[in-house]
Amino acid sequence: MTVTDTVRLATIGAGRIGGNHAGLVARHVPGAALAAVADPVPGAAERLAASLGAPYATTDPAAVLGRDDIDGVLITAPARAHTDLVVAAAAAGKHVFVEKPMAVTLEDADRAIAAARDAGVVLQVGFNRRFAPGFAAARAAVDDGRTGTPQLLRSLTRDPGPFTADPARIPRWTIFLETLIHDFDTLCWLNPGAAPVRVHATADALIRPDAKADGHLDTAVVTIRFDNGAIATAEASFSALYGYDVRAEVFGSGGMVTAGSGRSTDMTYYGPEGMHADTARRDTDLLRPAYLAELTAFADAIRHQAPPPVTGHDARRALAIALAAIRSVETAAPVDLAEVTA
Numbered sequence: 001m002t003v004t005d006t007v008r009l010a011t012i013g014a015g016r017i018g019g020n021h022a023g024l025v026a027r028h029v030p031g032a033a034l035a036a037v038a039d040p041v042p043g044a045a046e047r048l049a050a051s052l053g054a055p056y057a058t059t060d061p062a063a064v065l066g067r068d069d070i071d072g073v074l075i076t077a078p079a080r081a082h083t084d085l086v087v088a089a090a091a092a093g094k095h096v097f098v099e100k101p102m103a104v105t106l107e108d109a110d111r112a113i114a115a116a117r118d119a120g121v122v123l124q125v126g127f128n129r130r131f132a133p134g135f136a137a138a139r140a141a142v143d144d145g146r147t148g149t150p151q152l153l154r155s156l157t158r159d160p161g162p163f164t165a166d167p168a169r170i171p172r173w174t175i176f177l178e179t180l181i182h183d184f185d186t187l188c189w190l191n192p193g194a195a196p197v198r199v200h201a202t203a204d205a206l207i208r209p210d211a212k213a214d215g216h217l218d219t220a221v222v223t224i225r226f227d228n229g230a231i232a233t234a235e236a237s238f239s240a241l242y243g244y245d246v247r248a249e250v251f252g253s254g255g256m257v258t259a260g261s262g263r264s265t266d267m268t269y270y271g272p273e274g275m276h277a278d279t280a281r282r283d284t285d286l287l288r289p290a291y292l293a294e295l296t297a298f299a300d301a302i303r304h305q306a307p308p309p310v311t312g313h314d315a316r317r318a319l320a321i322a323l324a325a326i327r328s329v330e331t332a333a334p335v336d337l338a339e340v341t342a
């Protein structure tokens with residue numbers, strides 16, 4: 001591929017985030033085209049492909065992987081399908097962007113990493129927060145040394161409420177494996193060069209206490225100790241009535257940076273009843289520039305045969321923290337990362 005060639009991408013999984021990513025690739029990612037959509041639910045791929053002018057739709061992801069006119073795939077299927085799709089895509093010589101979590105076991109994470117390495121394809125993981133302008137500026141301040149020695153870090157995710165989903169349809173431990181996994185990556189990324197060593201988690205069903213007996217958890221706090229001494233907290237809720245809210249903070253010997261405000265614009269309305277700021281109801285609205293930037297980076301990594309900015313190893317590290325947090329809840333005790341990764 002030369003640098004002027006169009007990067008031809010296919011979406012595997014035409015649900016909520018697959019539709020978002022397919023739309024960005026079809027209309028906004030420079031030098032990329034949406035070449036195909038696959039989804040096993042009859043009609044789902046056809047509808048998305050037709051709405052975006054993609055030439056090919058199928059219910060069979062393997063059919064996409066067998067095509068010569070596709071350079072890379074976006075794996076946006078449910079979490080537990082990710083690893084097998086990464087392995088199949090890599091074996092077919094396709095570059096891979098996979099949504100988080102790349103895997104839900106460390107064995108599967110290793111399998112995905114090895115498959116991409118052996119095939120020599122790009123493997124990028126969907127930790128989009130790194131690409132949000134405020135988060136990227138926070139990391140730049142850390143890199144410049146402006147925050148000094150990191151002491152305290154924070155990252156939070158609050159999904160927009162009210163929570164209306166059926167808890168029975170949410171896989172067990174989702175709050176760690178699919179929600180807080182973003183925060184675990186953010187905290188590691190904002191503390192570059194340091195390794196997480198110890199995790200202590202507490203979680204509950206405060207939004208749907210009636211579902212707790214079936215294993216549902218919707219509220220959690222995790223503390224993470226790093227080998228450079230820094231102490232980090234990650235927290236999540238499935239129901240913030242004011243909107244979607246993601247934020248991060250690094251506090252160190254030289255100062256502090258924060259990123260994210262929960263505001264969807266920087267407009268403030270001042271009126272008789274006080275001040276009002278707008279918030280977003282969807283991640284795809286609040287973090288739209290971040291999704292566009294991560295997909296642009298994926299296309300660039302393919303075009304330039306360059307390492308992707310978020311790797312399979314980054315995904316494995318965040319997963320290890322999630323697995324340690326799960327064990328910490330199960331045992332009501334702190335967990336050394338070494339216990340999980342051994």
Ligand SMILES: NC(=O)c1ccc[n+]([C@@H]2O[C@H](COP(=O)([O-])OP(=O)(O)OC[C@H]3O[C@@H](n4cnc5c(N)ncnc54)[C@H](O)[C@@H]3O)[C@@H](O)[C@H]2O)c1
Nearest residue numbers: 012013014015016017018041076077078079081099100178
């Ligand atoms: N990075 C982010 O901000 C972000 C946001 C939302 C979701 N996600 C992640 O994206 C993934 C999908 O989430 P979603 O909300 O779009 O789910 P969804 O249920 O809306 O969509 C999943 C789609 O995949 C299809 N599918 C099921 N099995 C498949 C298979 N084996 N091969 C191909 N397609 C298959 C389903 O029919 C469905 O259309 C999850 O891992 C989730 O954690 C990431």
